Amino acid sequence: MDMHDSMIINGSCEPGYEAVRDAFAVNFAERGDVGASVAMVVDGQIVVDLWGGAVDSSKNAQSWQADTLVNVWSTTKGVTAACFAMLVDRGLIEYDAPIARYWPEFAAEGKGEITVAMLLSHQAGLCGFREPATLETFYDTEAAAERLAEQKPFWKPGTQGGYHAISVGFLASALCRRVDGRSLRQFVAEELAGLDITIGVPTNAAHRVAPLLAPRDMGTNDLVTDFNESQIAALLNPPLDPLVPNQHGWQYAEIPSANGFATARGLARLYGALSGDGMLDGKRLFGVEAIAAATTVQFTGIDSILGMPARWGCGFLCNVNGIYGPEPRAFGHSGWGGAFAFADPARKLGFAYTMNRMGKDLVGDPRNVALIDAIYR
Numbered sequence: 001m002d003m004h005d006s007m008i009i010n011g012s013c014e015p016g017y018e019a020v021r022d023a024f025a026v027n028f029a030e031r032g033d034v035g036a037s038v039a040m041v042v043d044g045q046i047v048v049d050l051w052g053g054a055v056d057s058s059k060n061a062q063s064w065q066a067d068t069l070v071n072v073w074s075t076t077k078g079v080t081a082a083c084f085a086m087l088v089d090r091g092l093i094e095y096d097a098p099i100a101r102y103w104p105e106f107a108a109e110g111k112g113e114i115t116v117a118m119l120l121s122h123q124a125g126l127c128g129f130r131e132p133a134t135l136e137t138f139y140d141t142e143a144a145a146e147r148l149a150e151q152k153p154f155w156k157p158g159t160q161g162g163y164h165a166i167s168v169g170f171l172a173s174a175l176c177r178r179v180d181g182r183s184l185r186q187f188v189a190e191e192l193a194g195l196d197i198t199i200g201v202p203t204n205a206a207h208r209v210a211p212l213l214a215p216r217d218m219g220t221n222d223l224v225t226d227f228n229e230s231q232i233a234a235l236l237n238p239p240l241d242p243l244v245p246n247q248h249g250w251q252y253a254e255i256p257s258a259n260g261f262a263t264a265r266g267l268a269r270l271y272g273a274l275s276g277d278g279m280l281d282g283k284r285l286f287g288v289e290a291i292a293a294a295t296t297v298q299f300t301g302i303d304s305i306l307g308m309p310a311r312w313g314c315g316f317l318c319n320v321n322g323i324y325g326p327e328p329r330a331f332g333h334s335g336w337g338g339a340f341a342f343a344d345p346a347r348k349l350g351f352a353y354t355m356n357r358m359g360k361d362l363v364g365d366p367r368n369v370a371l372i373d374a375i376y377r
Contacts, residue, residue: 011037011050011066020048023374027367028053035064035210036355037264038371041272043348044279049265055210055356067196069261070210070354071245073335074165076260078342079197080172081294081315081333082270082286083187084120089278089290092179095120095314099171102178109152118158119171121298121312125153126171127164127305128233135238138166139253141183145174154230161299163306165220165234169257172315185254191285196266200259201251209251209261214242214337214358222360234305242337242358258335264352267341271332271350275343295331295345308363323363325372338365351375 009028013021020040027033035053039046054061055068087093093102095117100107106114114124126148129137137144148167155162164171173184180187185199201209220240227236244250250259273279278286286294295313303310311318316331324330324342332342337358343350351371359365 009050009052012046012048013050014047017048019374019377020371021050023370024050024052027370031367031370032357032359033355033367034213034357035068035070036353036357036367037064037068038353039264039268039351040375041268041275041350044272044276046265046269051264057213057357064210065208066265067208067263068210069196069198069201069205069208069263070339070356071212071250072260072262072267072339072341072354073245073258073337075262075267075333075335075339075341075352075354076199076255077168077257078316078333079188079192079199079260079262079267079270080169080184080256081120081313082274083176083184083191084116084172084315085274085286085290085294086191087176087179088293089284089286093175095293099175103149103175105146106149108150111149111153111157114153114157116175117298117314119164119168119175120315122161122164122168122303122305122310123158123299123312124164124171125155125157125160125162125230126151126167127154127162127230128167128235128237130233133237135244135249137238138255139249141170141173141254142177144170149174154233155304160304161301161310161312162230162304163234163310164257165305166255166257167234168315169255173254173256183254184256188256192266192270194281195269196263197270198261199254199256201261205261206251210356211246212243212337212358213356215360218242218358218360231305262352262354264341264354267352267354268350271341271343271352272348273350274331275345275350276348295329306362321363323368323372325376334363334368336362338367340368349375
């Protein structure tokens with residue numbers, strides 16, 4: 001593929017939003033993108049819906065399509081947060097209630113006071129497994145959740161925020177099943193049908209998945225130096241290879257913290273609903289009270305796992321250090337390697353970017369920065 005071919009950007013961009021299209025094109029020309037999509041919803045209308053590049057870097061690679069799915073890593077956590085806002089809106093669960101009210105076994109080892117909000121804002125101290133874990137551990141969601149429910153926290157719950165990188169997904173799904181009857185994977189499939197957002201890959205969509213590409217030797221061990229016990233549990237038990245989402249086992253598992261597959265359009269539409277009245281295509285996804293509760297800051301401070309400033313809502317990352325632009329009320333979630341999605345409620349804006357070539361910057365990926373700058377220009 002020569003440079004000229006790679007610059008074909010497909011899709012639509014309403015007048016007035018050309019800066020986003022231009023930044024997206026420059027991501028391919030100068031910032032290393034191979035295949036990617038970007039989408040923006042303003043006031044319920046899709047104003048940017050673009051895709052380009054190829055599904056891999058080989059010579060005869062297929063072009064990225066309008067419906068190409070890609071693993072978005074922790075951007076999945078924002079989808080899980082949205083599902084919990086729906087459960088709260090329906091009165092099935094309360095953020096301030098102890099988890100043990102819905103799941104009595106969870107109270108083991110002094111965890112009876114941990115609330116749903118504490119878990120979703122990474123304060124529960126269950127950031128990973130105490131005993132050695134493998135990828136296979138991740139592939140049995142209910143067993144993983146039960147193992148965490150029996151475990152002693154790594155810190156006194158509520159005293160610090162520390163990123164539950166993978167574990168929060170297992171606990172969230174087990175909790176969803178106990179209050180709604182469905183796993184999170186099933187909940188997303190049924191309640192967000194038509195959005196092209198799934199936990200894992202549906203069997204009928206495998207041909208639409210673009211594999212991830214990553215720099216050689218990249219791994220979760222790059223994320224922190226001088227690991228302590230809780231960081232080892234969160235990030236290195238087991239260590240993750242960035243290409244693991246290309247494996248069948250990962251694609252068919254249910255890991256609602258990290259194995260979401262999506263298009264930018266689907267994520268932007270979800271966040272568009274979150275940025276406004278909670279309606280999508282005439283259907284109520286959430287009430288505004290549930291959105292407000294989900295995005296109320298529960299923890300502000302230095303995240304004890306990642307060692308960087310964080311403001312956590314109930315599963316959403318509330319804007320910190322301008323990562324989601326100049327609007328203080330913006331919220332969303334980003335994923336390892338570069339994918340991200342967020343809402344700006346002041347402008348009723350939902351935005352998402354998905355891509356297959358992972359970058360090494362945990363925050364401040366130049367592609368992300370360029371896109372966010374373009375939105376607000």
